[in-house]
Amino acid sequence: MSAQFTIPKTQTAWFYKPGSNALHKRTIPVPTPPPGSVLLRIDAAGVCHSDLHILHGGIPYNSEFIPGHEIAGTVVALGSSVDPNQFPVGSRYAVHSQNACGLCGLCRSGHDNICQAKTRLQIGLGHPGGYEEYTALPIRNLIRIPDNVPTEVAAVATDAVLTPYHALKKANINGSTRLLVLGLGGLGINAVQIAKAWGAHVTAMDPRAEACELALKSGADAALQKFPPRSLNFDVVADFAGVKSSFEMAQKHVRHLGTILTVGMGANITEYQNTKMSYKEMTTIGSLGGTTQDLAECLEMISKGVIKPQIEENKLNDVNDVLHRLDKGQATARLVLKASL
């Protein structure tokens, strides 16, 4: 017999309001899952820099929604047509936040991280996200969490691990790669671990001393707070900041025929140094999130103990304080919100 859960009628949710730089608390109904969806109790939701970009107006949204795109939780009810053997009540899932259609050309060719369905809203970026207690989600977005992976860690796997994993995979990082990880936030620090697991020589760069220390603890071969004047000639530079100065550094420190991975989206516009691009014959690869298959692979890596994402648990109701700390650069682990604390 499957587990039984008492589902409340209402729940606490934190809303983004256009023009306000804090989230607003509301009591809203717990949704009934439509056909093909489940009701997920959100056990953990990771906090991402993208949430700050939204609050600061860098990613413009005209209507209210519940942010939070790093979600993991427990299935507590099934919509009609969901097979209880495939999605048993009581089982735990990580959520692929792209909310992909599964039917468009890009989804069908294995690129469901960049689904082209016109009506698609990303979970936590338009579609209701993780800063609430329960959410109804189509089953296509759910990836089973291995038994030995804590739910909080699975939550951050959906972006803070998935995004660097997908990017590094695109650049074929391997045992002969000399990699520079530029920017050691929540994603960059996991990039260090993933690249080390794949045998690369990893140099990490971040102006913050404590971030460099953490990178070395995470296995980086070297950590720099600033660059020397000469080019360091890396095979691959992964730019996790995505601002004008970081992209400039990436172009300087990549070798001839090297590759720049653009992952961070700190600025909408950065600048190519046109002649440098030509002289070095460098390649630039864009990367967004990761696929559902990548997410399953990330959870597998965590389950095997190959990578150990660092998290810090906080109360869901402290979300504004937590966002403030992230904004001030005071987070040394991925911050996770839990309604149960």
Ligand SMILES: [Zn+2]
């Ligand atoms: Zn994110």
Ligand SMILES: [Zn+2]
């Ligand atoms: Zn699609």
